[in-house]
Amino acid sequence: MTDSSKLLSRMATVLVFAFPVLILCVPRGAGVFLAGVGVLALLGWRGMGRAWREYSKVMTPLAIAVLAFMLVYVGSKLYFHTPWNVIDNPSRTLLAILTCWVILRAAPNPAWLWRGITVGLFLALLIVGYQRFMLGDDRPSAFVQAIAFGNMVAALGLVGFARPGETRRIHAEAWFNVLCAVGILMLNGTRGAMVAMFATLIPMLLIRYRRFTFRMFLVAIVTSVALAAAAYVLPGSPVPARVNQAAQELRQYEQGNIESSVGVRLKIWHVGMQYFANHPWTGVGVGQFARILRATPFCQQQPKSLSCIVEHAHNDIVEAASTTGILGLLTMLGLFLVPAELFRRALIACRGSHHLQGVSLGGAGLAVVMTSLICGLTQVTTAHQANVVFYAGLIGLLLGMAGREAHSASADGA
DSSP states (O other): OOOHHHHHHHHHHHHHHHHHHHHHHHHHHHHHHHHHHHHHHHGGGHHHHHHHHTHHHHHHHHHHHHHHHHHHHHHHHHHHOOOOOHHHHHHHTHHHHHHHHHHHHHHTTTHHHHHHHHHHHHHHHHHHHHHTSOOOSSSSOOTTTTHHHHHHHHHHHHHHTTTTTSHHHHHHHHHHHHHHHHHHHHHHHHHHHHHHHHHHHHHHHHHHOOOOOHHHHHHHHHHHHHHHHHHHSSSTSHHHHHHHHHHHHHHHHHHTTOSHHHHHHHHHHHHHHHHHHTTTTTTTTTTHHHHHHHHHHHHHHHHTTTGOOOOOOOSHHHHHHHHHHHHHHHHHHHHHHHHHHHHHHHHHHHSSSEEEEEEHHHHHHHHHHHHHHHHHHSOOOGGSSSHHHHHHHHHHHHHHHHHHHHHHHHHHHH
């Protein structure tokens, strides 16, 4: 490795370590990360073509998935003559391609990602604790929109849980990441992120404890249940209030009152899917979900209703289907399912070899996809800039490092 390659690798390692801290703890940290990826691409441009050819089995499917998504969204914008700003956030999915490409070229040390996650989660816990108890913020979220912040914390907590290593110290560090994430989510109060984290934590036990014994299984399950129970029963925890609020709002919706968080979501999901059934090929146009709502007789009669002033569907599937039709829905799902398949391949390639870090990276990537899909049932991933940069950036980082590990494992086995 030349001196310039070593410098590029060290710079990439710093960016990998900084990613969780920037995203969770630094105002406009997503922009700093974007700039960092751009700098690495410029410094390593001489080897970028070679990196693409060497890792084409990763880069080509990822590029096809992201570019297909962008093609449909740009096509929708042109067809409906909507403003260019409607594809501003969706266009940031291109970051997944560039980040993965840069990571494959620069070859950072993956170990620093796990360290960065622990630091980032711990600092984020301190920040939201200060915001909650000192500033009186009911939904503390550092410097990001509350729901998007919760989704990021859940995903990073699970990536931190997947860190490689079988020693007691490593297991303790993995559970410490989960504890920090649970603490943050308890203070933040994002219900979807909490559900996504605990639902994904169970299959992630197979990554954490690869030499699974029945005793380990019982201990891990009991620990997971205890965490969930503690989040509910601890004095001062907002979790029971949020859960009870959701149940109450559901009962109110059944009685005809939709003016609540749950009620609004159920109402707009029904309206959105009804519009999709009538316009399955084109939808209403990218970024135009609000037009669907305001055209309904209900919103014309009650324009100040909560369900008539939202700008997006609060659901990835409903948003994509109702605004960009079947093609938009399929390409949106491709942003999740294609990386998931690539992570699965990397995990299988590394399993049984000495590339145990590749197993952790592949498992972590699958956890990010699963968590994002579950969170996307109550929120639109591309609705907030920080959220889409987070997803695209983290997928790119993990896929780049997992791809390198899988490639090395395949070369060793050849």
